[in-house]
Amino acid sequence: MTDPRRATALSHTPLYSLAKELNARMTEFSGWEMPVQYSGITHEHHAVRSTAGMFDISHMxxxxxxxxxxxxxxxxxxxxxxxxxxxxxxxxxxxxxxxxxxxxxxxxxxxxxxxxxxxxxxxxxxxxxxxxxxxxxxxxxxxxxxxxxxCSTDRALIAVQGPSAIAKLQTLVTEDLSSVKAFGHLEGTILGQPGFLARTGYTGEDGFEVMVPPEVGVELWKALLTLEVVPCGLGCRDTLRLEAAMALYGQDIDETTTPLEAGLGWLVHLDSKADFIGRPVLAHQKQNGVQRRLVGLQMQGRNIARHGYPVMANGKVAGIVTSGTQSPTLGQPIALAYVPTEFSKPGQPLEVEIRGTSYPAIVVKRPFYRRPPALSF
Structure with missing residues (x-):
């Protein structure tokens, strides 16, 4: 009998065949068959931190x-x-x-x-x-x-990220990308074709996300390969975003968490806005404080705190880990977790229970990694 869970075919982005040609290791993600890694998660991670990497994010x-x-x-x-x-x-x-x-x-x-x-x-x-x-x-x-x-299936979307990303991408784009500020965007010309270019990303590095028709996306990916931009998969995208303490929907934030609990208070503009959905709850939390907060944890050893692991305080379960990994850049395990506000200050010692044993951790400021300022000469 056919497994009903496998009855629905996975969707493929316009760059799927290129990933297969590069022998990418594939995985299922939200109904899509996506590359989890090409040359290896650690290698790809360091490429983005040191030079430039590119991600197929056409599934978004x-x-x-x-x-x-x-x-x-x-x-x-x-x-x-x-x-x-x-x-x-x-x-x-x-x-x-x-x-x-x-x-x-x-x-x-x-x-x-x-x-x-x-x-x-x-x-x-x-x-x-x-x-x-x-x-x-x-x-x-x-x-x-x-x-x-x-336009979800009508456009390819490629993220080009890292210290060298803009310089490499600039060789393929007519407009001056250096004039675009962070979170700026423009309708430009890439490989002689119109495209949407935004100075945004999900890695903690500088770079652009480029939205173009599928056939242009294929040519752009090939052109970036010739410029030695490293193909990257979902694996290092996760380690990069976690080092930058960027929330992953479905793990760190969801319909049970508010932006004030998640440390996203900077995007809540109560003073300059009229009514919006959820405002009364946020106004109450703003005035009275939240009961829990999403914090950064640094493990005091080599054990890795994973999603779903209990966080302990004074011998009792106090919270839960939402994301955790071994940081390739820092060389130590890091995690995000929700804990009661009383245990949320940097320097607070806590423990994480891993397979029945508690291991020490400490609350640290977020992000875990911040890219160095650009050098000027």
């Missing part, structure tokens, strides 16, 4: 929103004040439910207003929540006012 959700009232309508769905954005700027934020739980984290890119007064927006969301996010947005946006286009 890609939406375009147009209309005269887009801003007013999406303002009601997020805690961040999107009215601050100028054309060519973007905001990392979260969609919230009524209890201020995080439906997803995403980036809204504001492209400006055309001569007819039509606002142009792009939203990039997580692959695992693309359908959920689409349904949520369509349910809350006025379809007579806002045009919603799902």
């Amino acid at each position: 959700g890609k939406f375009r929103l147009t209309g005269k009232t887009v801003l007013a309508q999406i303002q009601a769905l997020v805690p961040s004040d999107l009215s601050r954005l100028q054309p060519g700027e973007a905001q990392y934020t979260v969609l919230l439910n009524d209890q201020a739980g995080i439906i997803d984290d995403l980036i809204f890119y504001y492209q400006g207003i055309d001569p007819d007064g039509i606002q142009q927006w792009v939203a990039i969301v997580n692959a695992a929540t693309t359908n959920k996010d689409k349904a949520w947005l369509l349910n809350h946006l006025d379809s007579t006012e806002v045009s919603f286009q799902d």
